[in-house]
Amino acid sequence: ELKVEQNPLFLSMQEGKNYTIYCNYSTTSDRLYWYRQDPGKSLESLFVLLSNGAVKQEGRLMASLDTKARLSTLHITAAVHDLSATYFCAVGFGNEKLTFGTGTRLTIIP
């Protein structure tokens, strides 16, 4: 059974600081997704990573994928309050089935 683990589960960081969220998964997959969820809202797609070594950046967020290590990272640069949310990684397994990580609740403190 595919397992997806994220850490940390909770993260409080000051504005302007950098940090990284880690996503480990147990079974080989070539699809890794990152989503953002604001409280009471649905999931917003951030990144789709499809190959080993893939790196994607959008604003202050950068995601990377190492399929050999079964590890993806979401790096936050110079955090701002608007980035406060819960971030999920999800691994693609079979046709359209996503297995989600536990989520990382990120709080940016002014």
Add this chain to the structure above:
Amino acid sequence: KAGVTQTPRYLIKTRGQQVTLSCSPISGHRSVSWYQQTPGQGLQFLFEYFSETQRNKGNFPGRFSGRQFSNSRSEMNVSTLELGDSALYLCASSSGQYINEQFFGPGTRLTVL
């Protein structure tokens, strides 16, 4: 392009009742997946439909069922509701091609009393 729509947005039911949730995917998308989100279990995959056929199924009891219509709209049904079925039910739409991004709807918040 209009996004994924789900109805109703909120629902309150009592134990033993049944409920039907609806999802309209993005125009042109043929795959609809359903997920259950709870604080305790997180996001869990229920099932996926593609061209009116169930293509994938998660580990949920038979009380959870779904279907997809020829216009790709999908419905999910939960019979004999239990307290533990209280959750946010999310539907996601994609083109159905391998390695494809899923777009999520706003969800239906189901409360079982």
